Amino acid sequence: MRILVIVAHPNIEQSRVNKRWLAELREYPDQISVQELYKAYPDYEINVENEQDLVAKHDRIVFQFPIQWYSMPALLKKWLDDVFTTSWLFGAGGKAVAGKELVLAMSIGGDESSYQSGGLIGYTISELIRPFQAFANQIGMTFLPHYKFYGAVKAKDDKIENSAPHYVEHISSPDLNPMIVRKRMLDEMSEASSNPL
Numbered sequence: 225m226r227i228l229v230i231v232a233h234p235n236i237e238q239s240r241v242n243k244r245w246l247a248e249l250r251e252y253p254d255q256i257s258v259q260e261l262y263k264a265y266p267d268y269e270i271n272v273e274n275e276q277d278l279v280a281k282h283d284r285i286v287f288q289f290p291i292q293w294y295s296m297p298a299l300l301k302k303w304l305d306d307v308f309t310t311s312w313l314f315g316a317g318g319k320a321v322a323g324k325e326l327v328l329a330m331s332i333g334g335d336e337s338s339y340q341s342g343g344l345i346g347y348t349i350s351e352l353i354r355p356f357q358a359f360a361n362q363i364g365m366t367f368l369p370h371y372k373f374y375g376a377v378k379a380k381d382d383k384i385e386n387s388a389p390h391y392v393e394h395i396s397s398p399d400l401n402p403m404i405v406r407k408r409m410l411d412e413m414s415e416a417s418s419n420p421l
């Protein structure tokens with residue numbers, strides 16, 4: 225499985241969480257490709273063909289970003305708008321990204337307790353990222369469980385440090401797709417019941 229991580233942090237030098245995650249990604253150059261959007265396109269002039277080629281060459285696409293105003297940083301939104309054109313997506317028989325997987329990995333300033341109904345913010349992360357899910361559904365990508373890190377602003381260094389290998393493990397796991405895990409379980413059950421021994 226070829227994994228592409230689109231890292232979208234407007235100020236990675238000042239970052240703690242995303243910078244540490246990026247360093248961990250760099251440990252696996254054979255399995256994980258990384259595209260740092262704000263480094264590649266400081267002027268916001270995206271090379272659309274280059275990005276479409278990158279996406280086409282990978283099976284699982286990860287968007288890694290800090291939550292900003294309950295959404296994504298501006299350049300990631302522009303990247304989505306520029307790269308995922310209808311002519312590219314549906315031109316060649318609708319096959320450009322169909323069957324690929326999409327995973328989000330987010331650092332979140334607020335605490336987990338705030339992100340629940342009745343909490344300070346009142347909405348869960350799953351609710352807030354519905355537009356990404358709708359986007360994935362629309363273009364035939366499989367939207368997989370996300371990775372998130374709450375309390376990113378005040379987090380202690382060891383919590384950030386511990387998250388880095390968990391993050392890479394999460395996005396690399398072939399078992400991230402619950403439908404595949406369920407199918408395997410059902411196959412195993414039917415194999416066991418058909419075996420008289």
Ligand SMILES: Cc1cc2nc3c(=O)[nH]c(=O)nc-3n(C[C@H](O)[C@H](O)[C@H](O)COP(=O)(O)O)c2cc1C
Pocket residue numbers: 233238239240241242243290291292293294295331332333334335376377
């Ligand atoms: C412009 C801006 C908007 C932000 N909006 C939110 C927000 O809506 N919710 C939240 O929990 N944190 C918010 N934050 C905090 C960031 O999510 C937090 O600083 C980031 O996840 C920390 O990760 P880093 O160490 O990689 O920079 C915001 C930060 C900035 C700079």
